[in-house]
Amino acid sequence: MADATHFAGIDLGSAFTKAVVITGDGEVVGRHVERTGISFETNADKVFDGALNEAGLTRAQVKAVGATGVGRRNCAFATVVKPEIGCFAKGVFFHQRGLCVVIDIGGQDNKIIRVTAQGQQDFFKMNRKCAAGTGAFLEEISFKLAVPQPEMNARASRATKVVSIGSYCTVFSATEIIHHIREGHDVDAIFRGVYESVVKRVLEMAPITDTAVLAGGAIATNPVLVDLFREKLKVPVVVPPSPQTLGALGAALYARDGAASDDTDA
Amino acid sequence: MTKAAKTRTSEEISVGEIRATNELKRILKDAFQGFFPKEGPAPKVAWCTSVGPAELLIAMGFKVYYPENHGALLGATRLANEYMGAANALGYSPDICSYLTADVGAFLQHQTPLTKAYGIPGVPKPDVLVYNTNQCREVQDWFMFYARHFKVPAFGVISPNMVNELEPSQIDYCAAQLKDLSFALGKIAGATLDHDRLAEVVELSRQTSVLWGEFLDFGRHKPAPMTFFDGCIQMAPAVVLRGTKPAVDYYRLLNDELRAHVARNDAAVKGETVRLYWEGMPLWGKLRYFSETLGGMGANAVASTYCNSWVFDDFDAKDPFRSMARAYTEIFINRSEAKKEELMKAMLERFEIDGVIYHDAKTCPHNSNSRFGMPQRLSAATGIPHLVMNGDLCDLRCFSEEQTTTSLEAFVEQLKERN
Structure with a gap:
């Protein structure tokens, strides 16, 4: 020892x-x-x-x-x-000193954690008992459409338009996507809509008023989410090393x- | 490396069961067996909502049965999910009150945990159903189901809701309904109302209420000698035996025991370091889980809105109708958002609360106070952090134990870091 x-x-x-x-x-x-x-x-x-x-x-x-x-x-x-x-609060504070809000998108949970300038967690919120907006949602869509996540991510990144996905439920989101495909919508735009729906679900959880630090496996494997958070948030968005x-x-x-x-x- | 210490057992967490609970079981058994007397005529039975005009019914000679209590029992025995599907199939949505769907579902399948608990053949058949809409509108539909089934009358007291400060006209309105009700009930009871008897019953309810409030106030002591989860068990007489002498006698016994605990500084949660307030309904099938999870971290839910909802300050034997009207209309669940916040603030101060847990019960919007920004407003006003937790009173499909454990542990850790 x-x-x-x-x-x-x-x-x-x-x-x-x-x-x-x-x-x-x-x-x-x-x-x-x-x-x-x-x-x-x-x-x-x-x-x-x-x-x-x-x-x-x-x-x-x-x-x-x-x-x-x-x-x-x-x-x-x-x-x-x-x-x-x-x-997550402690891991993020190691890299990011100062008041910030951690957005963690994990396999089954989304978390918003406010970390004080002293590194203390002083507020957090988790998603409801629902997979919408989590990594599991992205996995399900990838599986249903037989498109690996890296390809979904690449196609969403190059999309110039967005097809909004409005369903709350993961299963019905997949049904909605199939409906859009059937109607002939641009598939890249549909994938961007899939990622946008994740970001929307997260931003509905709590107001993000301080530097946002992105964490979790979904962030690590889907960089398009970082772009979308930067697009939607009015605060600096930081991605620390190895968010997963x-x-x-x-x-x-x-x-x-x-x-x-x-x-x-x- | 040495391994992390194991989680504390329930014996290590708690001072043990409250001894008076044995007497509680006895008086409840007596009460339920009273619906099916071995000798003599069967009593006239009235079904009543838990914050309905029980005093009037008792005074008119009815034996009172409370379907909400049955719903809670179905939840606590974790039988609710086995039965509610039958009610869903009849058109009672899974999104409405799971007391209702569990109770109606169990009834449709001729099942009740009352048989095992108290040795009675089933739920007692009603001669009349009486509800008060002070808690929610669901009770009306719930009771109407049984009114149609049993072909018996159902009477409702329609309360003004979202009450801010209770106005005399609102009391008059409800008191008049109660008086009218006494005439309608007289036809079923076969007797007119004995006003002296009503005054006597109202006085017994007042005493019950005062003693129940005294029990809940023991939670102010540091460390608290009981938990919210104990309260969920001990509240039974305040709900189903209100207006009777056994309820009064029981709370005297219980409070004597608690007084002794306080004198010895006995802690319901050993090493109590975090004092929590529970807002909303209990998750009846998970009382032990919450008790042990919180207790294992040195956190005690020392006070709640729910248990305090059966503390009625206004019963007055000298003015039975108006005092009943006041007591039943000014319950927390029936108040305006602003009034609820005012009442909550006072409770947080009174019990020296470190954090608030809001239970957002999927099928009970009326008793879920986290849906219109109250947690955020109260935290901002008091500096006391909050946690909103998803679940349900009976429907365990709406509850994720894993997710909740993570939230509770993170919340208690956050509060400990502040203290």
């Missing part, structure tokens, strides 16, 4: 499991992402080992591990367990700072 100088964070999300390994200064030296699939436990091990491998480290060199995300309690080797809202692993970074920082888990006596 004398050689244990590093820290790790594991974000066990509904769609992807992410790991980062950091130094005592918070520098990310290893990172790994895998689809979550059906076993949180197996994937936690896999991403941890993947990140360690990238860093050229062993588990013995890691002093503490923070776990976050929907499967945070399924990470057997975690020393600290924290909800992802605080982890910001929650894992926050968990690692909590582990480094010796935080106690929220749900424990520790």
Whole structure:
């Protein structure tokens, strides 16, 4: 344990499991992402080992591990367990000092988190029990139309028009899209409308009045969302490095700072 | 690396069950078995809404049954989702009150948890149905379903709603309806109203209400000796035995026990560090989940709008009709948005609240106060943060435990960082 100088964070999300390994200064030296699939436990091990491998480290060199995300309690080797809202706030604050609003678009949850100039989360809001506007929505549309997300993203980026998608429900949005395709609308414009609907759902959650910091897997894999947020928001829009692993970074920082888990006596 | 400590168990969180609850079970069993006496004639039965004119019905000799209580029981036993589909199929939408759809659905399938709980054959058949629209308009449609089925009369007290400051004319209006109702009920009861008996029943309701308020006020103590979730169980006599002596006797017993807890500084949540206010309906099928999730983090919901809705300040045996009219019209749910905010602010101050949880119940818009910007306005006015949580009173399809756990943990963490 004398050689244990590093820290790790594991974000066990509904769609992807992410790991980062950091130094005592918070520098990310290893990172790994895998689809979550059906076993949180197996994937936690896999991403941890993947990140360690990238860093050229062993588990013995890691002093503490923070776990976050929907499967945070399924990470057997975690020393600290924290909800992802605080982890995103902490991960974002590491890169973005000053008052800001985190917009996290994850697999099943959207979150808006206000972070104070001192790095404290002082307000947050999550989406309702509904997939519209989340990463799951984009996955569903991609699957339904048999168009991979990178292609959807590229086509939406080059679109010069937008076909609005008005449905609240993910399933009925897909039906609406098929209706537009049948009517002969430009497919690129339909894809742009799909991404616009995600942005609209998020902006309906709470007013964004300070610098917006974009986070989450959907942001990482769909850069057109960044363009659309920049188009719609009247505040600076920032994308920190590796937006998909910001929650894992926050968990690692909590582990480094010796935080106690929220749900424990520790 | 050492592993994170395990989540605290319910035994570690709580001082344990309130002992008086055994007596509560007994008096409720007595009350429900009273609908089906082993000897003598069956009582005339009136079904009544939970904030309806029970005193008048009791005074006229009816035994009173409360369908809303049955709805809550269906929710608490997690049976509601098994039954509400039958009501949906009859045209009662999944978007309307899930007390209604669960209760009607259970009735259509000849099921009730009352049989297992109290050993009675089923819900007692009504001779008359009486509702008050002070809570919502759904109660009218709910009771009319049974009026058609049983071919019995249904009478409604139509209350002015969205009341800001209650005006004398509004009290007169409701009091007149109650007086008229007494004549209509007399024909069914086969007797005229005994005014002395009404005064006696109103006095028992007043005492019940005062004692229930005293119980809820124990939540002011730091640490609080009980939680909102305890309140959801202990409120039963204030709702279904109001106007009877067993309710008064029970709350005396309960409050003696709570007084002893307060004297010993017993905490319902060990290490209480965060004091929460619960706005809106309980999620009946998830009381234990909320109690343990919040308790495990040292957070206690010490006060609520819901439990306080059965504290009636105005019952007066000297003026039964007008005092009933006032008490039933000025309930929180029936007030203007501005008045609700004023009442909420006073509660947040009185109970020294750190954060407010608003339950946005999918099928209960009337008792979901987060839909017109109130949380944002109250947080701005008081500096007390809030969390809006989606769910429902009975329909668990509207609730995501995973998402809620994340929200609760993040909210409590946020409040701890402020304290």
